[in-house]
Amino acid sequence: MQHTRSRRFALRLPVWYRILGDSEWHQGVTVNLSTAGAVIEGALPRSAAGTVVVVISFPAAAGCLAARGRVVRDETTAADGLGRFTITVPRYHVERRSRVSPCVDALLQGC
Numbered sequence: 768m769q770h771t772r773s774r775r776f777a778l779r780l781p782v783w784y785r786i787l788g789d790s791e792w793h794q795g796v797t798v799n800l801s802t803a804g805a806v807i808e809g810a811l812p813r814s815a816a817g818t819v820v821v822v823i824s825f826p827a828a829a830g831c832l833a834a835r836g837r838v839v840r841d842e843t844t845a846a847d848g849l850g851r852f853t854i855t856v857p858r859y860h861v862e863r864r865s866r867v868s869p870c871v872d873a874l875l876q877g878c
Contacts, residue, residue: 773801780823782807784854787818787835797823804836804855811843811852819854834859 780797784807795809805821812819816838823832836856843850 773803775799775801780825782809782821782823784809784812784819784821786812787820798851804839804853806851806853808849808851810849811838811841821854821856830861830863832859833862 777799778797780800782795782797782805783792784795785792789812791812793810793812795807798806798808800823805823807821818835819838821832821834821836823834825831834856835858836854838852839855840853841850843852
């Protein structure tokens with residue numbers, strides 16, 4: 768059986784993410800997206816072994832992509848923890864901003 772890679776799209780979109788169960792949200796930007804995941808520029812949470820919750824904003828629309836996934840690659844090399852990491856996302860859904868949880872909704876007001 769041949770493995771096919773998902774097509775990647777170079778889109779720089781605002782993203783908020785956290786490890787499931789953590790209260791702190793981190794802000795970053797997508798480098799590229801596919802139907803299977805995303806590459807994100809930002810600070811990788813220290814406990815990145817768990818499930819990652821992500822919300823990607825579509826600034827020109829009234830929606831956000833919401834998903835849960837896991838970190839599969841960490842390219843962070845800077846001492847301050849900033850860099851790139853790749854997440855895999857088995858399922859995602861698009862939500863209206865008004866339906867996104869209140870704590871994330873406050874973050875999205877600037878988009």
